[in-house]
Amino acid sequence: MATIYNRLAGRDLGRIAALSDGIFAFAMTLLVLEIRIPERADVHSEAELWAGLVALAPRIVTWLMSLMTLGIFWLGQQTQLGHLARADRNLSWLYFVFLAVITAFPFSTRLLAEYFTFRVAFFIYWGNILLAGLALLACLIYEERAGLMREDVTPEVKHALGRRIVFAQALYAVGAALGLMDVAWGVGFIILVQLNYAIAPRLPFLYKV
Amino acid sequence: MATIYNRLAGRDLGRIAALSDGIFAFAMTLLVLEIRIPERADVHSEAELWAGLVALAPRIVTWLMSLMTLGIFWLGQQTQLGHLARADRNLSWLYFVFLAVITAFPFSTRLLAEYFTFRVAFFIYWGNILLAGLALLACLIYEERAGLMREDVTPEVKHALGRRIVFAQALYAVGAALGLMDVAWGVGFIILVQLNYAIAPRLPFLYKV
Amino acid sequence: MATIYNRLAGRDLGRIAALSDGIFAFAMTLLVLEIRIPERADVHSEAELWAGLVALAPRIVTWLMSLMTLGIFWLGQQTQLGHLARADRNLSWLYFVFLAVITAFPFSTRLLAEYFTFRVAFFIYWGNILLAGLALLACLIYEERAGLMREDVTPEVKHALGRRIVFAQALYAVGAALGLMDVAWGVGFIILVQLNYAIAPRLPFLYKV
Amino acid sequence: MATIYNRLAGRDLGRIAALSDGIFAFAMTLLVLEIRIPERADVHSEAELWAGLVALAPRIVTWLMSLMTLGIFWLGQQTQLGHLARADRNLSWLYFVFLAVITAFPFSTRLLAEYFTFRVAFFIYWGNILLAGLALLACLIYEERAGLMREDVTPEVKHALGRRIVFAQALYAVGAALGLMDVAWGVGFIILVQLNYAIAPRLPFLYKV
Numbered sequence: 006m007a008t009i010y011n012r013l014a015g016r017d018l019g020r021i022a023a024l025s026d027g028i029f030a031f032a033m034t035l036l037v038l039e040i041r042i043p044e045r046a047d048v049h050s051e052a053e054l055w056a057g058l059v060a061l062a063p064r065i066v067t068w069l070m071s072l073m074t075l076g077i078f079w080l081g082q083q084t085q086l087g088h089l090a091r092a093d094r095n096l097s098w099l100y101f102v103f104l105a106v107i108t109a110f111p112f113s114t115r116l117l118a119e120y121f122t123f124r125v126a127f128f129i130y131w132g133n134i135l136l137a138g139l140a141l142l143a144c145l146i147y148e149e150r151a152g153l154m155r156e157d158v159t160p161e162v163k164h165a166l167g168r169r170i171v172f173a174q175a176l177y178a179v180g181a182a183l184g185l186m187d188v189a190w191g192v193g194f195i196i197l198v199q200l201n202y203a204i205a206p207r208l209p210f211l212y213k214v
Numbered sequence: 215m216a217t218i219y220n221r222l223a224g225r226d227l228g229r230i231a232a233l234s235d236g237i238f239a240f241a242m243t244l245l246v247l248e249i250r251i252p253e254r255a256d257v258h259s260e261a262e263l264w265a266g267l268v269a270l271a272p273r274i275v276t277w278l279m280s281l282m283t284l285g286i287f288w289l290g291q292q293t294q295l296g297h298l299a300r301a302d303r304n305l306s307w308l309y310f311v312f313l314a315v316i317t318a319f320p321f322s323t324r325l326l327a328e329y330f331t332f333r334v335a336f337f338i339y340w341g342n343i344l345l346a347g348l349a350l351l352a353c354l355i356y357e358e359r360a361g362l363m364r365e366d367v368t369p370e371v372k373h374a375l376g377r378r379i380v381f382a383q384a385l386y387a388v389g390a391a392l393g394l395m396d397v398a399w400g401v402g403f404i405i406l407v408q409l410n411y412a413i414a415p416r417l418p419f420l421y422k423v
Numbered sequence: 424m425a426t427i428y429n430r431l432a433g434r435d436l437g438r439i440a441a442l443s444d445g446i447f448a449f450a451m452t453l454l455v456l457e458i459r460i461p462e463r464a465d466v467h468s469e470a471e472l473w474a475g476l477v478a479l480a481p482r483i484v485t486w487l488m489s490l491m492t493l494g495i496f497w498l499g500q501q502t503q504l505g506h507l508a509r510a511d512r513n514l515s516w517l518y519f520v521f522l523a524v525i526t527a528f529p530f531s532t533r534l535l536a537e538y539f540t541f542r543v544a545f546f547i548y549w550g551n552i553l554l555a556g557l558a559l560l561a562c563l564i565y566e567e568r569a570g571l572m573r574e575d576v577t578p579e580v581k582h583a584l585g586r587r588i589v590f591a592q593a594l595y596a597v598g599a600a601l602g603l604m605d606v607a608w609g610v611g612f613i614i615l616v617q618l619n620y621a622i623a624p625r626l627p628f629l630y631k632v
Numbered sequence: 633m634a635t636i637y638n639r640l641a642g643r644d645l646g647r648i649a650a651l652s653d654g655i656f657a658f659a660m661t662l663l664v665l666e667i668r669i670p671e672r673a674d675v676h677s678e679a680e681l682w683a684g685l686v687a688l689a690p691r692i693v694t695w696l697m698s699l700m701t702l703g704i705f706w707l708g709q710q711t712q713l714g715h716l717a718r719a720d721r722n723l724s725w726l727y728f729v730f731l732a733v734i735t736a737f738p739f740s741t742r743l744l745a746e747y748f749t750f751r752v753a754f755f756i757y758w759g760n761i762l763l764a765g766l767a768l769l770a771c772l773i774y775e776e777r778a779g780l781m782r783e784d785v786t787p788e789v790k791h792a793l794g795r796r797i798v799f800a801q802a803l804y805a806v807g808a809a810l811g812l813m814d815v816a817w818g819v820g821f822i823i824l825v826q827l828n829y830a831i832a833p834r835l836p837f838l839y840k841v
Contacts, residue, residue: 027239030654034735076728101285108243236448310494317452445657519703526661
């Protein structure tokens with residue numbers, strides 16, 4: 006009986022992972038559609054095409070930022086799922102909510118790319134990051150309360166998983182505060198935070214969070 | 215021989231699950247494309263951008279409703295697949311039909327978002343939900359008749375699986391009747407039914423259905 | 424050593440299956456985007472919306488036909504993969520070609536939906552079906568020659584797998600011949616062939632092919 | 633403990649593979665959307681439709697080239713993943729970068745299709761291939777240094793994996809140099825290189841690289 010239960014639970018975990026990979030794959034690929042190529046009618050020479058591509062810079066910056074956002078959340082969710090022994094219906098719903106928030110990134114990315122200097126666009130983008138973090142945190146809290154984690158997961162690891170989300174969101178909130186003053190500063194700070202997570206995961210201090 | 219058969223059957227179950235996850239992932243992510251951002255030429259200030267976003271409310275409501283619809287059917291199908299010991303060619307076809315109905319949601323969602331006050335649009339949306347429920351029920355009935363369920367699935371569980379679909383469709387039908395009078399009431403009722411399924415799965419009465 | 428080899432081969436089979444499921448899921452969901460909703464500016468009443476939807480009939484017919492086409496090839500490929508013991512690099516390439524042909528269906532479907540009465544559009548659609556069948560047949564022939572099938576697959580089964588593809592393509596070719604006279608007849612015949620494969624797989628005569 | 637670790641690592645490998653398959657599936661299917669069908673208003677006869685389709689030739693050539701590019705990288709990554717015993721967080725990030733580069737192909741393909749005779753477009757396309765190759769090479773180097781490969785992978789195999797990437801990129805660089813003179817020559821040479829990899833993997837000389 007226990008065997009069957011575990012098999013089922015494992016299947017559920019697999020379904021969550023599979024839906025997640027599909028959504029991340031699709032959202033990542035959709036992002037590039039926002040980088041529209043220069044209008045054919047406006048371009049008559051190599052130089053004009055190059056100029057048209059350079060003018061895409063804000064969209065390319067937003068694209069790279071969103072790719073990193075998705076990468077960080079993909080890895081974060083993967084790490085969390087990796088500590089689970091099994092899943093249940095409620096957790097499936099919570100991860101579904103997390104994934105629904107992830108599907109909003111192509112929208113918020115497009116908005117920010119089109120309205121790069123607008124605070125409203127920036128805060129909606131930050132709100133998207135915040136919601137994704139909160140959803141992931143809700144999954145984590147539920148996993149602990151419902152006892153879904155593997156037995157070998159120590160309290161230290163559990164604590165570290167939560168602290169990692171809270172710390173990252175605190176850094177993003179600093180970026181949001183900077184964005185209140187100037188959107189470009191806010192975007193720049195968020196990109197720095199992300200590069201930090203992406204490139205320097207071996208620094209002892211940041212590796213822990 | 216039995217081993218080979220089971221392995222093959224398991225593989226088929228995996229293929230159904232994988233196709234399903236791909237389709238749900240894609241349909242979920244497509245939905246957000248319906249929330250078009252305000253036209254750049256119409257927006258000259260933060261206030262105008264905010265007003266443009268507030269004007270997207272009907273699309274956002276329809277988006278959230280469709281996300282919940284997809285979530286409910288994703289979980290419903292996952293639960294059903296979780297009770298199977300194996301699949302066969304006919305069942306693959308039946309689930310393919312179910313998934314084809316799911317791929318229609320981006321269409322019916324777009325129609326309802328664009329024609330929010332039109333009864334025709336609302337009934338096509340409801341028809342989409344109805345067809346998805348019927349397809350899932352057809353899968354369930356076939357699974358029982360063809361003896362594809364795991365041996366440890368009791369008659370009570372089988373009964374509960376079917377009752378759950380019929381009960382949900384009955385609630386959606388009430389929503390459709392309300393929509394006959396006023397589309398906003400119909401949409402509101404359907405959202406309440408969905409929130410019920412999504413948020414309150416622990417209430418003893420509803421957990422059973 | 425043999426164990427490692429089998430594990431690797433199994434992984435390859437899994438990758439082929441996963442790429443296939445992704446492509447079928449995506450192609451299926453893309454198809455519905457071809458059914459564009461009536462222009463908001465043209466619609467002032469429920470009756471006009473209904474009329475606008477009825478005018479979508481050719482697109483809906485083409486959509487259903489393409490869904491069935493994809494379903495038949497999804498199941499056909501699944502059956503073929505189910506008989507394999509392992510895969511190799513060449514087979515991966517052959518299935519990649521098959522999948523590339525599958526990704527062309529959203530194009531040929533769009534073409535046929537837009538140019539429903541044009542022979543050119545119909546023959547490109549039929550050509551897409553033909554290429555998909557030939558690619559699947561090439562996979563099958565290679566599987567036999569390279570000895571990739573499971574040991575318990577009898578010569579009868581191998582023969583049946585090939586005959587199934589050839590027979591179906593022969594029926595599609597009849598549809599193409601009818602389309603030479605009138606496209607509507609050709610489309611109608613192809614839909615009949617597909618319904619046959621989808622709905623009546625238990626008839627002894629057709630089940631064998 | 634070792635068992636749990638391996639299981640986790642295997643799960644990570646599975647997640648990388650699943651995300652990859654999703655992204656390749658999606659990118660492949662997106663490519664076909666670039667082949668826009670002739671405008672309905674411009675076409676009044678079968679001959680005009682045929683002429684309109686013939687005019688799509690540059691887009692179809694670019695489409696086929698990109699399909700082959702994706703196929704080659706899909707197989708290349710699959711081969712590399714097949715030699716791994718386990719994955720870690722850093723490797724997940726490196727593959728994420730590789731996949732992000734892959735998601736750029738629909739953009740660079742669209743650019744080349746629209747600006748077929750422009751050197752800028754051709755070099756951005758080549759740059760995309762180069763970046764994909766470098767990312768794959770970075771993954772390979774990290775895998776060796778971090779000791780993530782299976783124990784039965786000999787130094788010869790490791791060397792061959794790296795040489796394969798470097799050799800292919802050298803051939804692409806020749807194509808780029810030819811493109812400096814004439815874009816059509818560059819595209820033609822790259823297609824020849826790809827056909828070589830796709831069709832002739834059994835030639836002793838090329839099979840080794």
